[in-house]
Amino acid sequence: MSWLAIGLALLNACCFTAGTWLQYGVAATTPSLLAAARRPRWLAGLALLATGAACQVIALSFAPVTLVEPAGVLGIVLTVLLGLRLRGERLRPGTACALAAILTGAGSFAVLAALHTVPAPIGTESLVGAGAAVGGVVAVCALAGSALGGRARSLISAVGGGAAYGTTSTFVRAATERFAAEGVGPALLAVLAGLAAVLLAGFWLVQRAHAGSPPENTVANLTVTDPLVAVAIGVGLLGEAPGLTVPVAGLGIAAAVLAFAGVVHLYRTTPPHPSLPSATRQETPCPSSA
Secondary structure (H helix, E strand, O other): OHHHHHHHHHHHHHHHHHHHHHHHHHHOOOOOHHHHOOOHHHHHHHHHHHHHHHHHHHHHHHOOHHHHHHHHOHHHHHHHHHHHHHHOOOOOHHHHHHHHHHHHHHHHHHHHHHHHOOOOOOOHHHHHHHHHHHHHHHHHHHHHHHHOOHHHHHHHHHHHHHHHHHOHHHHHHHHHHHHHHHOOOHHHHHHHHHHHHHHHHHHHHHHHHHOOOOHHHHHHHHHHHHHHHHHHHHHHOOOOOOOOOHHHHHHHHHHHHHHHHHHHHHHHHOOOOOOOOHHHHHOOOOOOOO
8 A cells, every 4th residue: 555655645746736837827927816716727727736635635544644745745846847847947056956955854854753743632722722823824924925025925925825734634633533523513513614714725825826936936835834834733732742852853943944945045046937927027036035
């Protein structure tokens, strides 16, 4: 079953890459999400993203996250290579270093999390706390994105979208636990409502991110932010790492910083795609370095 899980994770990466590119081409040139949703290309991208998500869920039922997550980061490589091909460019040393930083950091973080965390029951108080914390992050990112422009707006919007998506695993597990305990009831419906809210918030912010930056940046951002938030919730609010030591926590933080540094470098250096109208390209300046 392990090989099947790896295959499904790789299929998810391919679907995610193709779906993101299809939606980016529409979202970057349409005035609103409603207008984009009327375009067949955008809907095809949505279908691919949904297919990839289903593959990922099935893969996680066959193999541990240690095996599935590293395969999922292939989407970053595919997206960057596709962008280079469409622009007729070669892989530059800076981009190669950024990819290496993202893959090393994200992969190391996923392995550390899988080896040092154990699932814990999700109580109502912990679930509400997780929803409130991520809701605050999403609100801050949405407000900050409204005040910014270009790639800075895309960067902060994708962080908010990744934070929202990072909560979905917690809500899905909570829904499974409540269904097993009492079937369909008020508790399960409340959890499903929360799940729908974070999915919609994440989806809206990701579409917003598409409008201001090439898709390889958004894919890299989501691939890094999503698991970071999921693990932070598990460790900080759900108590899933009771034996966590300071050295392991330090390694995890270092891996996260390395991965996100690679993401920021991509935002600063990836040129706009020539298929976009010039007006759109002029509104995507690189964010200043920290």
